[in-house]
Amino acid sequence: MTQPVEKKGDRFIIPIGPQHPALKEPGHFEFTVDGEMVTDATVRLGYVHRGIEKGVESRNYVQNLYMLERICGICSHTHAMVYAMGVEKLAGVEAPPRAQAIRLIVAELERIHSHMLWLGVAAHEAGFDTLFMYSWRDRETVMDLLEALSGNRVNYSANLLGGVKFDITPDQVKDILEGMAFLEERNRHYLEVVMNDMLLLGRIRGVGTMSKADAERLGAIGPTGRASGVARDVRLDAPYGAYRTFKPVLMLAETGDLEGRFNVRLREIMDSIRLIREAVTALPEGELTTRMPRRIKEGETVSRVEAPRGEAFYFIRSNGSEMPDRIKVRTPTIFNMATVLTLARGHQLADMPMILVGIDPCFSCNDRMVSLKRQGEEAAGGDAVAGPVMTWNEFRKAVMR
Amino acid sequence: MATSLLDSITAGLKTWARVNSPWAIHFNSGSCNGCDIEILATLTPRYDLERFGIKLQGSPRHADVLICTGPVTRQAHDRLLRIYEQMPEPKFVVAVGSCALSGGVFEGLYNVIGGIDQVLPVDAYVPGCPPRPEAIIDGVAKLLASLSNPGPKLSTPASGAPAESAPAAEVAEEVV
Numbered sequence A: 001m002t003q004p005v006e007k008k009g010d011r012f013i014i015p016i017g018p019q020h021p022a023l024k025e026p027g028h029f030e031f032t033v034d035g036e037m038v039t040d041a042t043v044r045l046g047y048v049h050r051g052i053e054k055g056v057e058s059r060n061y062v063q064n065l066y067m068l069e070r071i072c073g074i075c076s077h078t079h080a081m082v083y084a085m086g087v088e089k090l091a092g093v094e095a096p097p098r099a100q101a102i103r104l105i106v107a108e109l110e111r112i113h114s115h116m117l118w119l120g121v122a123a124h125e126a127g128f129d130t131l132f133m134y135s136w137r138d139r140e141t142v143m144d145l146l147e148a149l150s151g152n153r154v155n156y157s158a159n160l161l162g163g164v165k166f167d168i169t170p171d172q173v174k175d176i177l178e179g180m181a182f183l184e185e186r187n188r189h190y191l192e193v194v195m196n197d198m199l200l201l202g203r204i205r206g207v208g209t210m211s212k213a214d215a216e217r218l219g220a221i222g223p224t225g226r227a228s229g230v231a232r233d234v235r236l237d238a239p240y241g242a243y244r245t246f247k248p249v250l251m252l253a254e255t256g257d258l259e260g261r262f263n264v265r266l267r268e269i270m271d272s273i274r275l276i277r278e279a280v281t282a283l284p285e286g287e288l289t290t291r292m293p294r295r296i297k298e299g300e301t302v303s304r305v306e307a308p309r310g311e312a313f314y315f316i317r318s319n320g321s322e323m324p325d326r327i328k329v330r331t332p333t334i335f336n337m338a339t340v341l342t343l344a345r346g347h348q349l350a351d352m353p354m355i356l357v358g359i360d361p362c363f364s365c366n367d368r369m370v371s372l373k374r375q376g377e378e379a380a381g382g383d384a385v386a387g388p389v390m391t392w393n394e395f396r397k398a399v400m401r
Numbered sequence B: 001m002a003t004s005l006l007d008s009i010t011a012g013l014k015t016w017a018r019v020n021s022p023w024a025i026h027f028n029s030g031s032c033n034g035c036d037i038e039i040l041a042t043l044t045p046r047y048d049l050e051r052f053g054i055k056l057q058g059s060p061r062h063a064d065v066l067i068c069t070g071p072v073t074r075q076a077h078d079r080l081l082r083i084y085e086q087m088p089e090p091k092f093v094v095a096v097g098s099c100a101l102s103g104g105v106f107e108g109l110y111n112v113i114g115g116i117d118q119v120l121p122v123d124a125y126v127p128g129c130p131p132r133p134e135a136i137i138d139g140v141a142k143l144l145a146s147l148s149n150p151g152p153k154l155s156t157p158a159s160g161a162p163a164e165s166a167p168a169a170e171v172a173e174e175v176v
């Protein structure tokens, strides 16, 4: 909810969130404005922090597959895939080629669904609701395909440790190819609309421009970085799984503004369509799963995957038991969030929703941390309490009922 | 008596208006986004929630129905209460998704309080992870149907304060 404007000294601070019409997820922003111009911005995250990283330590590897998939409902397959790849690496097994190809197909279908969802939300923020409705109508094609494959529209649960759960039948291949033909035609149309509609261009051309140097300094990744000319894509830089066979094309734009981000994402949809076509027609024969040990050998590993929003990175450490010792998740939005705060300066307040949506933020992926203020900390006088670091037991006592 | 007749007519009129054009607000108190995108999908051409007169909009002060997704996290808890308190009476809460029902997969994590009914009185539960858009529409439609022919009284706390117990008026069956 937007509270009344607060005046501090001679600056006005406008708080937005955590519940606000322009935000689809809870996050809290404070924009310092001079008239209509934003001169500073800060963000407070953590509203959807659930404590998953700690929770996985008391669940076994198979249970964690389902928990980690639910870090984010939009890129759920990515999270499950990057986790499964990491655990497979630790156990020293590799998923069969057919399973890897199916993982790629689901991952690219997910990229299409995520980018089309973004196109709709971004168009909505720009006031172009017609495009929102059309792109979401067409997105249902992808949802139908994912549902036909997996049985669920979101959280497809395609992965198993050591393979995938379902096969793609020749009938489904036909459906996928038909769906792709339809989506290709629709997306060509959207690309034309976005690049030629003067009203939309008025809101996106030259807005939120980020130079390549800035993008690299702030650590922008994924389509946000690629729109500023940062040539980085895990699928190409460190090919994994079936991406060793089916190569994506790097989509870059030089402009660095919102128009560039529309352009990059729409062209990525086209490329995903091509990849899916190639993969379903050349689907390798064979098994869907390999045997996985229940206990994972001691060791640690990292695994990386290109999520729709940029690089997803997992660190997994095993102590030889059925449960992981530590899993660290690093998701793209937190890095791109820094670009929002920097880009906000010098733009009008009305452009803020567009600039925020431009990075395709995903708060549920993002909220990895929570900061605690202990009650009576000041009164106790700093060092009187057990110091700034809590033990796990102290922490449990503080937050658990 | 004139006054009671007038009262019953206005009450009937209010229910009629409420059932035919409820305004809803959506709050994510810690969900994974899966339920949120399905709620958004109900607005889009294939499902078109607006044909029931339901409008999703931004301000709690204009809303009749609070659609909640996700388990309640410790950070979002106060915000959720505040939004509920800002809504005018009478108000209804629909919990969407397994997380909102019970905490779902996140049950027991240190930052998760539990389902929505730990915090607010819930009028309709829509199970699923995530529920299909049809199921969400069904849940809201059943809530509306229960308004026009009130059977057992819905749990509407007199003040905005959170009720301890949260009886379910309707449980929408999952449409699979």
Ligand code: SF4
Pocket (backbone or CB within 6 Å): A070, A073, A154, A155, B030, B031, B032, B033, B034, B035, B036, B069, B070, B071, B096, B097, B098, B099, B100, B104, B105, B128, B129, B130, B131
């Ligand atoms: S019920 Fe499932 S889809 Fe919905 S918020 Fe919870 S984990 Fe996500």
